[in-house]
Amino acid sequence: MSTVKETHPGTDRAPVSQNPRPLNYPPDSSKAIGGEVSVQIDGQDVKVPIGTSLLEAAKKVGVHIPTLCHHPDLKVAGVCRVCVVEVEGQRTLQAACAYPVTSPLKVHTHTRKVRQARRHIVDLMLSTHCGECYSCKRNNNCELQTLAKEYGVDFYRFGHVKTSRIPKDESSYSVVRDMDKCILCRRCVRTCIDLQEVGVLEAIGRGHETRISTYLDKALAEVVCINCGQCINRCPTGALHANDTSDEVWRAIDDPTKHVVIQTAPSPRAAIGECFGLEPGVPMTGQLNTALKLAGFDKVFDTNFTADLTILEEGTELLVRLHDALVKKQPTALPQFTSCSPGWVKFLEHFYPEYIPNLSSAKSPQQMFGAVIKTWYAQRNGIDPKDIVTVALMPCSAKKFECNRPEMGSSGFKDVDFGLTTREMAQMIQEAGIHLPTLAKSGFDDPFGDATGSGVIFGATGGVMEAALRTVIELVTGLKVEKLFEHANIVPVRGFEGVRMIELPIPQVAAEVPEIIRKHVPSFDFLKGVTLKVAVAHGTANAKRVMEDIRAGGPFSECHFIEFMGCPGGCLGGGGQPIPTSPEIRQARAKAIYAEDAGSAVRKSHENPAVLRLYTEFLTDGPCGHKSHELLHTHYTSRGKQIG
Amino acid sequence: MLVGSQQKLQDDIRALVERHGRTRDALLPILQDLQAAQSCVPDFAMQVVADELGLHPAEVYGVVSFYAFLDHRPRGRFVMRLCRTISCELARTAPVARQLENELGIAFGETTRDGRFTLEWAACLGLCDQGPALLVNDRVYTKVTPDRVHAIVEDCRKVFGAHAAQPSAPSAPVHPAAHPQPALAAAKG
Amino acid sequence: MTVIDSRKTPLTFDSIAPGVGLAAALKLSRSDLIATVAASNLRGRGGAGFPTATKWNLAAAAKVSEGECKFVVCNADEGEPGTFKDRVLLTEYAPLVFEGMTIAARAIGATRGILYLRGEYVYLRPPLDAELARLRRAGALGRNIGALAGFDFDIEIRMGAGAYVCGEETALIESLEGQRGEPRNRPPFPVDTGFRDQPTVVNNVETLATVTAIFANGPEAFRALGSERSAGFKLFSVSGDCDAPGVYEFPLGLTLRELLEKVGGTNAKAVQVGGASGVCVPAKAFDRRLAFEDVATGGSIIVFGPHRDMLAVAKNFMEFFREESCGQCTPCREGNHKLLEGILMLERGECSTAYLRELCLLGETMQLASKCGLGQSSPNAFLSIVEHFPEEVLGRSFAAAGGER
Numbered sequence A: 001m002s003t004v005k006e007t008h009p010g011t012d013r014a015p016v017s018q019n020p021r022p023l024n025y026p027p028d029s030s031k032a033i034g035g036e037v038s039v040q041i042d043g044q045d046v047k048v049p050i051g052t053s054l055l056e057a058a059k060k061v062g063v064h065i066p067t068l069c070h071h072p073d074l075k076v077a078g079v080c081r082v083c084v085v086e087v088e089g090q091r092t093l094q095a096a097c098a099y100p101v102t103s104p105l106k107v108h109t110h111t112r113k114v115r116q117a118r119r120h121i122v123d124l125m126l127s128t129h130c131g132e133c134y135s136c137k138r139n140n141n142c143e144l145q146t147l148a149k150e151y152g153v154d155f156y157r158f159g160h161v162k163t164s165r166i167p168k169d170e171s172s173y174s175v176v177r178d179m180d181k182c183i184l185c186r187r188c189v190r191t192c193i194d195l196q197e198v199g200v201l202e203a204i205g206r207g208h209e210t211r212i213s214t215y216l217d218k219a220l221a222e223v224v225c226i227n228c229g230q231c232i233n234r235c236p237t238g239a240l241h242a243n244d245t246s247d248e249v250w251r252a253i254d255d256p257t258k259h260v261v262i263q264t265a266p267s268p269r270a271a272i273g274e275c276f277g278l279e280p281g282v283p284m285t286g287q288l289n290t291a292l293k294l295a296g297f298d299k300v301f302d303t304n305f306t307a308d309l310t311i312l313e314e315g316t317e318l319l320v321r322l323h324d325a326l327v328k329k330q331p332t333a334l335p336q337f338t339s340c341s342p343g344w345v346k347f348l349e350h351f352y353p354e355y356i357p358n359l360s361s362a363k364s365p366q367q368m369f370g371a372v373i374k375t376w377y378a379q380r381n382g383i384d385p386k387d388i389v390t391v392a393l394m395p396c397s398a399k400k401f402e403c404n405r406p407e408m409g410s411s412g413f414k415d416v417d418f419g420l421t422t423r424e425m426a427q428m429i430q431e432a433g434i435h436l437p438t439l440a441k442s443g444f445d446d447p448f449g450d451a452t453g454s455g456v457i458f459g460a461t462g463g464v465m466e467a468a469l470r471t472v473i474e475l476v477t478g479l480k481v482e483k484l485f486e487h488a489n490i491v492p493v494r495g496f497e498g499v500r501m502i503e504l505p506i507p508q509v510a511a512e513v514p515e516i517i518r519k520h521v522p523s524f525d526f527l528k529g530v531t532l533k534v535a536v537a538h539g540t541a542n543a544k545r546v547m548e549d550i551r552a553g554g555p556f557s558e559c560h561f562i563e564f565m566g567c568p569g570g571c572l573g574g575g576g577q578p579i580p581t582s583p584e585i586r587q588a589r590a591k592a593i594y595a596e597d598a599g600s601a602v603r604k605s606h607e608n609p610a611v612l613r614l615y616t617e618f619l620t621d622g623p624c625g626h627k628s629h630e631l632l633h634t635h636y637t638s639r640g641k642q643i644g
Numbered sequence B: 001m002l003v004g005s006q007q008k009l010q011d012d013i014r015a016l017v018e019r020h021g022r023t024r025d026a027l028l029p030i031l032q033d034l035q036a037a038q039s040c041v042p043d044f045a046m047q048v049v050a051d052e053l054g055l056h057p058a059e060v061y062g063v064v065s066f067y068a069f070l071d072h073r074p075r076g077r078f079v080m081r082l083c084r085t086i087s088c089e090l091a092r093t094a095p096v097a098r099q100l101e102n103e104l105g106i107a108f109g110e111t112t113r114d115g116r117f118t119l120e121w122a123a124c125l126g127l128c129d130q131g132p133a134l135l136v137n138d139r140v141y142t143k144v145t146p147d148r149v150h151a152i153v154e155d156c157r158k159v160f161g162a163h164a165a166q167p168s169a170p171s172a173p174v175h176p177a178a179h180p181q182p183a184l185a186a187a188k189g
Numbered sequence C: 001m002t003v004i005d006s007r008k009t010p011l012t013f014d015s016i017a018p019g020v021g022l023a024a025a026l027k028l029s030r031s032d033l034i035a036t037v038a039a040s041n042l043r044g045r046g047g048a049g050f051p052t053a054t055k056w057n058l059a060a061a062a063k064v065s066e067g068e069c070k071f072v073v074c075n076a077d078e079g080e081p082g083t084f085k086d087r088v089l090l091t092e093y094a095p096l097v098f099e100g101m102t103i104a105a106r107a108i109g110a111t112r113g114i115l116y117l118r119g120e121y122v123y124l125r126p127p128l129d130a131e132l133a134r135l136r137r138a139g140a141l142g143r144n145i146g147a148l149a150g151f152d153f154d155i156e157i158r159m160g161a162g163a164y165v166c167g168e169e170t171a172l173i174e175s176l177e178g179q180r181g182e183p184r185n186r187p188p189f190p191v192d193t194g195f196r197d198q199p200t201v202v203n204n205v206e207t208l209a210t211v212t213a214i215f216a217n218g219p220e221a222f223r224a225l226g227s228e229r230s231a232g233f234k235l236f237s238v239s240g241d242c243d244a245p246g247v248y249e250f251p252l253g254l255t256l257r258e259l260l261e262k263v264g265g266t267n268a269k270a271v272q273v274g275g276a277s278g279v280c281v282p283a284k285a286f287d288r289r290l291a292f293e294d295v296a297t298g299g300s301i302i303v304f305g306p307h308r309d310m311l312a313v314a315k316n317f318m319e320f321f322r323e324e325s326c327g328q329c330t331p332c333r334e335g336n337h338k339l340l341e342g343i344l345m346l347e348r349g350e351c352s353t354a355y356l357r358e359l360c361l362l363g364e365t366m367q368l369a370s371k372c373g374l375g376q377s378s379p380n381a382f383l384s385i386v387e388h389f390p391e392e393v394l395g396r397s398f399a400a401a402g403g404e405r
């Protein structure tokens, strides 16, 4: 395998819809025509590229300008107006986030007018904001609260609403909308329409009646929401939050008849430290294991175990499909799509239901784990599965929906009883009086203890693909991945580019097919000389771009395998992760994840001894065998986008 | 909605898209034509339009809910818009408003049960020198006084008389108008 | 139809034969054409008074994207309360408006024109469509207009749908693009990034008709009228408590007192100049001039007789803004609501002087921090009424409003 051809058909994110919303002039310095211009901010001079926003310019000289509707992941809106500053020569104040510097300017950021305006704006927001900080999910992590503090709100100058006017929308398993607390910054709208291109949330009505709502004001569960929770991550207030099930989990822990086990996914471990004041990118895996035990979980397992299992199932499925297509010449649904991101799965079910056959039928690692615990683990340990409560710590709000899918109960029980987000877990740990960062590290419990680095990197975009390639390459070619990629790091599939396509020519094939999949694929000869084409997309906007290309018969339709993640950055940027989020924060989390992989003793899924043991002891007919089909695979629902 | 009428609506929308184009620029003209033909932008139509133009239904709803002349709830065949802005108010809008309510038996913002009339407030109609001003669909009435209200409503009713046998094409409303109610009572609805 | 002819004075436009202005303009090179507009000192008639030639120069210099073109948009959204002169122009002088658009197109190099007609003027659409058809037949629209090779320009009509804010030029453009009519961040300005992100000139109906008049009669004749910073004649829409409401033409710079004499409103106690977003001028200030350097206006004059309750007037305006704000920015969306609430409190005799003072400061915040002209001007009426009529605003009986003491 001498050449690795990389193609980058797109940049970070390009508009997919035929009619992209007009950009409200993003003062994006990378698009500046060139040249620099000098600005004086509060007496300090700074040179910036033409087109830089005043906000960015101020950052350069260390001047803090408050913001609320601004978010680094989103288009500029300029609607909250808390960032106003005085620009000499201008009659009115200007919004720093939306004002591009194109000529030399003198700017003052805290004159009387500016201070009065900011104070008034915060007061106005509070005048319609109905919420009690004590009982709010965002207490101490709320941008509105912070502003009120920074701008010295000492009384409600323009009044305050004390009784709820808008009923909460709790219809969704994943996202709760509490519009009493909404301050109409529209970050969620820009997230859902522009960033994710799902288009569930929009500003409805006008004037003082403007509200954030859905198509015909329907409940979230009735529209095409994919539960990605990206809107939650970008809401500055408690108006959007995840549907919290931690009380139920406490109840299970308190119940002595219940055996409560928890699996933890790699992304929460790389991020939960942020909830305890740590910098992004400090992995907390060992400390978290200790904390969960202290909090009262009976067993703590690593979701990576089933991530490895997923690779074997999904990898085998891919080889079977290739075999069907190339040898048996059967019509086969290719490219195969990954199915571990429930946000992406629901997106496909709504918008591209005709491609459901392309989705791998393998359950996500979360669900596989649940199924294995309530069967093999229960048997092995002599516990009645009805007394087992499985909890999953996930970076994801869509996982809450996933574990409630009616088809997720092949063990005879609900595979996973509760999906908790990173934020909810941090809260539980705090509630238990545990200070996570200072805890001693400990390991995962047997029998799933040893996972591989491949499982860890599932948390980052490209991770599933890298893990799959490590296994498929070794099985198919009989060569060590390290021979082809230094340290087995398949760097071309890494990174934050929105869509990446990689071609891997297969130089030689192994003489023998490993025993455990031989009954599906008797020989690898058919892959000789084949160039494996794979792609990676993260965030549903990018997924949409790839799907449209496939629909149009473009280059992506010739791929064999595509990894899709519903959230920007993959799971590490999931809708259940600590708030705030930004490109820098996601990058730091990715670093933590790749560091954990590099430090793992075993780094390839097919070398995971626990997984191999599962196949010898329990799933004896191997990957994609009868039993695994029953327990580890699932089916999907064609939902369509018509809203009834 | 019946499948047959859904199909028809879908065809009508396709025709509108042909006429106005398949870009977002065409959204308002399409919605305006629908509003004129159907007396509203039906819920189903918003989804079809969204599909045709590559938008999200929520975006179309966002647009429909923004503009006072668009509505997804069925409006009457005649929409009576009385100006409530200052110059007309100085010319005494209030008694005209009361008489309109009395005559139609509905309050502002409501539609008569037979689907014939909707009563709405409007912002300045650009007839401030001859207020109170009233816009009924595309007809204008100026210097309206309470005693003229009856005649204005009768003007509209004549249209129904003329088309009593057949709802007038192409603007057959897709709402309860198909079952005309007996004469309207003066009592408020 | 019962619309009465609103014209109360002869208009300059009466004397201009269709086609003359355009013919004169097309004789000039494009730069001379803009120079002529500059020489006339014409400032926009839509309210803000931006020099028309400057706007055109910017658009003429701006770059077009591949496969796109520049646009001339005629702003016929006339939503400002008390304004109806554009309706009269579109009814009686439509050819002059379309000629003005064509001249603007020639000046900036646009090939498409759009008349954005407010939904409330739907009855003007058929005659305007007929007029456009006539102009096309006459070769005044279409390809190679005026036998100038390569001068192609046509005009289409797009309807508004009942939203005052769509008169704001960037909201208008959003509306044309099929969006909610929410004003954009400025800069960039439409002359650079307008409709479909292309250079777009947005001019008021009257501005464009006046351009035609300037080319028909020469810029000197125009500049000879009015004051130095406010050249030319202007239409005024007069309504309210006066003998003869209607459309008047006066040179800019006349005093309110002079105007009130002409319209029969000399006993007025106040005049709202510039519509709901304008200011309320009390009788003691009737010597102020209607000109950009003094009381600027798009031409809306609403006269209040001695018996009027000024707080009720302020209430009507604030009700208007509470509903017509696009609702995207905080100061305007919430501020207008608070000002209206304050008026209701004043009405009931429940507003302390301290709170009224706070509301006035809030008004200042709205003027300074709102995203667009709507929120920046919506407190004007409230502020000027509170300033000039404190005795009417304060001291209302708590009991009379049904309160208990």
Ligand SMILES: Cc1cc2nc3c(=O)[nH]c(=O)nc-3n(C[C@H](O)[C@H](O)[C@H](O)COP(=O)(O)O)c2cc1C
Binding pocket: C043, C044, C045, C046, C047, C048, C049, C050, C052, C075, C076, C077, C078, C079, C080, C164, C165, C166, C167, C168, C169, C170, C202, C203, C204, C205, C207, C208, C372, C373, C374
């Ligand atoms: C809220 C608001 C409403 C406006 N409405 C109108 C209008 O109805 N007609 C108009 O010509 N200009 C209106 N304007 C002014 C326009 O934004 C723009 O300045 C004008 O069309 C420019 O034309 P001119 O330079 O010819 O005056 C409005 C501005 C604001 C802020």
Ligand code: SF4
Binding pocket: A129, A130, A131, A132, A133, A134, A136, A137, A138, A139, A140, A142, A143, A144, A145, A181, A237, A238, A239
């Ligand atoms: S949203 Fe923020 S300000 Fe509002 S109640 Fe919650 S924490 Fe407090």
Ligand code: SF4
Binding pocket: A175, A191, A192, A196, A198, A199, A200, A201, A224, A225, A226, A227, A228, A229, A230, A231, A232
């Ligand atoms: S969860 Fe995702 S799809 Fe659902 S509303 Fe939020 S951003 Fe949109």
Ligand code: SF4
Binding pocket: A181, A182, A183, A184, A185, A186, A187, A188, A189, A212, A234, A235, A236, A237, A239, A240
């Ligand atoms: S729900 Fe949150 S993000 Fe959305 S507009 Fe309201 S406050 Fe902003």
Ligand code: SF4
Binding pocket: C165, C182, C183, C324, C325, C326, C327, C328, C329, C330, C332, C333, C370, C371, C372, C373, C374, C375, C376
């Ligand atoms: S000032 Fe008012 S109309 Fe203008 S953008 Fe803000 S909310 Fe909209």
Ligand code: FES
Binding pocket: A066, A067, A068, A069, A070, A077, A078, A079, A080, A081, A082, A083, A084, A095, A096, A097, A098
């Ligand atoms: S942060 Fe700039 S306007 Fe909201």
Ligand code: FES
Binding pocket: B083, B084, B085, B086, B087, B088, B089, B123, B124, B125, B126, B127, B128, B131, B133, C081, C082, C083
């Ligand atoms: S105020 Fe009623 S038409 Fe203008």
